[in-house]
Amino acid sequence: MSNLDIPSFLRHQPLFQQLSPEQISALVPHTHEVRGLKGQVIFQKGDPCDGMFLVVFGRVKLALSSAQGNEKVMEIIQPGQSFAEAVMFLGRPCPVMAQFLEDGMLLKVEAEGILQAIDNDAAFARRLLAGLSLRLHGLVRDVERYSIESSLQRVIGYLLQHLPEEGCDLMPQVSLPVNKNLIASRLNLTPETFSRMLHQLIEADLIMVEGRDITLVNVDKLKAFGNRE
Amino acid sequence: MSNLDIPSFLRHQPLFQQLSPEQISALVPHTHEVRGLKGQVIFQKGDPCDGMFLVVFGRVKLALSSAQGNEKVMEIIQPGQSFAEAVMFLGRPCPVMAQFLEDGMLLKVEAEGILQAIDNDAAFARRLLAGLSLRLHGLVRDVERYSIESSLQRVIGYLLQHLPEEGCDLMPQVSLPVNKNLIASRLNLTPETFSRMLHQLIEADLIMVEGRDITLVNVDKLKAFGNRE
């Protein structure tokens, strides 16, 4: 199990990459590795949380769970992304739980280090603000989805949002990053409904599905399909 | 129509109150009044937006609208609160629309002024970050409500969240800040469903309703009611 070069990892994060070497060094004492196995819980809903996390490798899910025990995935965090910044600033209990989806490793940067970096570098503060703003927009989008879109529209929306870069590709393909149960939960659907919606799109000749690979046969028709069906 | 003393208003906002007089003065040239009548739209979903807004008086709603034309209230902004900070940092189109609920007045602070204040005062940046974090938590809470709570639970949750300060009051009263249609939309319910849920709580002797004033007869039972019914 190799040790990570923390300064060089931090330097390559979008959030930190414009900090001076001294500022990075100042961050290091507030940073430590967190390793975990698949399924391991990083923090529970309600836990206090005094730092933010950067994913080095492995994926992490953020989820809510209801009193009835069922669970809803809020976000799937990929390597290179971060989470829990907002909790850190408030010193409040976490509103969600975080769990490793596979064996992985995180860096935890304690609030003190971040606050210090804010004081030393206004540009850092701006990036942090931009990052939070982006997350906020994502949540607004989620609220929009859950409140005014049908399940079919949510599935279509997901597919369109996860198109590969070159938008003008003729028959673009989307690969689900995790299993369908998780995607369904992320879209606030049961696995059954998700399966049925995909099937509906298949029957309309709009997509083709092979395991986790979904080919969009006709992007324009797909965009239009949700609106009147 | 009296003119507002902008510096003194800014100084009394939580966000700005710890800025020095010089910093406040620096903000003033980037600030201007926005007055509007009831129903007037401040910005539409999709509009560019290069500043944040402070509500001086009058209330404002933030809402989404679907392709089918129906509209969903995301937030009701009271005097003293602010909105659109997050859009400002991203320079993206607004994800929601904003509209006066009654005749009112806002202050718009342009992005440039805010960015400048961030550069001059790290504590300001921190407050801004805390403000955004708070909003983020609110949205997480909303997602939770919309995705795993039933309509009855959402109504109960709303009532409990809007209790007056003294928590130990025997029969606390909640006054709806706006009409029931808007509250229903905020809770992602139709007015009909909202009415029915209230009625259900009345029949269970948990609340009493008189117009917009709702008396919580038994807070503890109310908390428990959503879970098994």
Next chain:
DNA sequence: CGGACGGTTGAGTCTCGTCAATAAGCGTGG
């Protein structure tokens, strides 16, 4: 008075979740 608005109530409908059965994929171990 007439109309607009806000709110309530009833009847019918539909979307989506629940429950159950089945199948396919996969690693393990005999």
Next chain:
DNA sequence: CCACGCTTATTGACGAGACTCAACCGTCCG
């Protein structure tokens, strides 16, 4: 190699929760 258990995915039958549509009522206001 196959049997097995486990997870993942699909499909069908059914039911419940919430929306839609419509009628109705009270109040406010011109």
